[in-house]
Amino acid sequence: MSLTLYNTMTARKEIFEPLVPDTVTMYVCGPTVYNLAHIGNARPVVVFDTLFRLLQTQYDTVTYARNITDVDDKIIAAAREGERSIESVTTEFTAKYREDMAQLNALPPTLEPHATHNIDAMIALTRTLLEKGHAYESQGHVLFAVESMADYGKLSKRSLDDMLAGARVEVADYKRHPGDFVLWKPAADEDPGWDSPWGRGRPGWHLECSAMIRAHLGDTIDIHGGGRDLIFPHHENEIAQSRCAHGGDYVRYWMHNAYLDIDGEKMSKSLGNFHTVRDLLQSYRGEVLRFALLSAQYRSPLNFSGELLDQAQATLDSLYSTLREVQDVAVDMEVNLADEPFYHALNDDLNTPVAIAEIHALCKQLHKAVPGEKPALKGRILAAGNLLGILEQDAVEWLQNAATSDAISAAAIEALIEERQAAKLARNYARADEVREELLAQGVVLEDSREGTRWKRKSD
RNA sequence: GGCUCGGUGACAGAGUGGUCAUGUAGCGGACUGCAACUCCGUGUACGCCGGUUCGAUUCCGACCCGAGCCUCCA
Numbered sequence: 001m002s003l004t005l006y007n008t009m010t011a012r013k014e015i016f017e018p019l020v021p022d023t024v025t026m027y028v029c030g031p032t033v034y035n036l037a038h039i040g041n042a043r044p045v046v047v048f049d050t051l052f053r054l055l056q057t058q059y060d061t062v063t064y065a066r067n068i069t070d071v072d073d074k075i076i077a078a079a080r081e082g083e084r085s086i087e088s089v090t091t092e093f094t095a096k097y098r099e100d101m102a103q104l105n106a107l108p109p110t111l112e113p114h115a116t117h118n119i120d121a122m123i124a125l126t127r128t129l130l131e132k133g134h135a136y137e138s139q140g141h142v143l144f145a146v147e148s149m150a151d152y153g154k155l156s157k158r159s160l161d162d163m164l165a166g167a168r169v170e171v172a173d174y175k176r177h178p179g180d181f182v183l184w185k186p187a188a189d190e191d192p193g194w195d196s197p198w199g200r201g202r203p204g205w206h207l208e209c210s211a212m213i214r215a216h217l218g219d220t221i222d223i224h225g226g227g228r229d230l231i232f233p234h235h236e237n238e239i240a241q242s243r244c245a246h247g248g249d250y251v252r253y254w255m256h257n258a259y260l261d262i263d264g265e266k267m268s269k270s271l272g273n274f275h276t277v278r279d280l281l282q283s284y285r286g287e288v289l290r291f292a293l294l295s296a297q298y299r300s301p302l303n304f305s306g307e308l309l310d311q312a313q314a315t316l317d318s319l320y321s322t323l324r325e326v327q328d329v330a331v332d333m334e335v336n337l338a339d340e341p342f343y344h345a346l347n348d349d350l351n352t353p354v355a356i357a358e359i360h361a362l363c364k365q366l367h368k369a370v371p372g373e374k375p376a377l378k379g380r381i382l383a384a385g386n387l388l389g390i391l392e393q394d395a396v397e398w399l400q401n402a403a404t405s406d407a408i409s410a411a412a413i414e415a416l417i418e419e420r421q422a423a424k425l426a427r428n429y430a431r432a433d434e435v436r437e438e439l440l441a442q443g444v445v446l447e448d449s450r451e452g453t454r455w456k457r458k459s460d
Numbered sequence: 461g462g463c464u465c466g467g468u469g470a471c472a473g474a475g476u477g478g479u480c481a482u483g484u485a486g487c488g489g490a491c492u493g494c495a496a497c498u499c500c501g502u503g504u505a506c507g508c509c510g511g512u513u514c515g516a517u518u519c520c521g522a523c524c525c526g527a528g529c530c531u532c533c534a
Contacts, residue, residue, distance in 0.1 A: 040533090232530070296473060307485095447496045
């Protein structure tokens with residue numbers, strides 16, 4: 001079973017082979033911790049978490065690093081606006097980010113390097129670039145000279161000429177070439193800063209990833225991921241920094257997810273059309289959000305809406321309903337992944353929609369299975385869920401869990417069910433139906449069976 | 461303006477040169493005291509116009525429409 005991944009650098013799917021056998025290094029651009037994560041920010045987290053899970057099924061050691069950017073203009077601005085310290089801002093939003101991502105069933109990454117803990121490595125990298133003639137000092141800044149790199153622009157498939165032609169931005173006068181970017185910039189006295197050979201300052205945006213990847217994962221890593229909008233300039237500039245400083249390959253497979261759309265427009269902080277994960281968690285469980293994010297392949301834009309979430313909720317309900325049917329069936333966890341269609345789908349550049357379709361196919365089989373076949377089918381469904389980070393909860397709890405605190409209690413529901421049962425025994429079907437209607441009005445669906453009546457909540 | 465990338469049924473979303481994605485919702489039926497669950501069935505979907513082909517949603521070309529990047533942004 002070989003994993004194929006679409007590599008942005010080569011613009012095609014490639015068979016994945018790690019540099020070091022049985023060992024994978026992966027780095028994903030994490031948050032700048034100055035406000036709450038929105039659901040668009042959650043997409044790469046869920047996507048690469050799924051990849052992390054998949055990689056762990058076939059490699060002994062998978063090191064997954066996701067950075068925390070805790071020094072940045074936006075953080076400084078947020079602190080100033082809130083009249084609070086930088087540290088209190090970054091501490092608060094780092095914690096909230098971790099909480100929110102955990103709600104989405106995202107496993108903690110292996111490493112979570114903080115920019116401010118790696119300043120020395122950034123200074124060292126800047127020094128190397130200066131020594132090798134790829135950077136220059138100008139008006140207190142240290143800048144990377146893009147013209148010093150022959151194949152600058154390779155990842156984003158644009159040339160320096162194209163960039164000049166398309167330039168819409170005023171060029172800072174300390175730049176030799178409009179495409180040159182800051183490695184180190186001077187810090188105002190009241191802003192966070194670190195002593196450096198070029199005076200007190202702080203790192204440019206692109207520097208931290210290059211420096212931290214080298215410090216924590218090595219000169220060459222296998223996978224580097226992030227959103228499409230990071231391709232240029234962020235990742236292009238990371239490549240420039242790392243390749244020019246240390247030579248060799250920086251990243252072997254570049255992966256970029258498409259974004260979430262709202263009404264055909266991308267969801268973004270600057271457009272103001274975003275929903276924070278925290279807000280959405282008021283109305284939907286984290287697993288619903290995760291499922292919605294996985295319902296499209298990661299390189300396709302995904303239309304985000306309440307309807308999408310409602311559909312995700314309904315679909316998960318039906319999958320959990322299937323699992324409830326086999327609640328008392330033992331699980332056969334001896335799943336041969338190599339034979340599983342869902343596993344093939346995931347290995348094909350993380351084709352999660354097809355993997356989900358295969359789960360539906362397994363559910364269909366399970367409904368028709370004779371008892372002897374059920375443990376294996378249950379095991380296969382759970383194995384698929386495990387890779388996708390879904391279906392890991394107790395089915396009855398999932399189906400009976402109240403979305404809101406003002407919903408009717410389980411005890412009240414069960415009391416009414418008993419009353420209805422009595423009415424049915426008395427052949428008082430009018431009253432029995434009345435109870436059914438009463439509960440339905442409160443979002444509770446009753447299911448009669450030979451074993452008795454069970455119930456679930458249905459959101460709509 | 462430069463550089464990319466898309467347009468699939470009510471909605472979401474795969475995929476393919478020649479029977480079928482799949483799900484949610486809808487409709488019809490079976491089952492049910494009534495329901496729900498489940499099962500069975502069901503919708504002339506592939507932006508538009510040409511071309512290649514025995515055959516194109518799938519390949520090629522033009523056109524229309526949309527999005528993204530070029531500036532902080534997943």
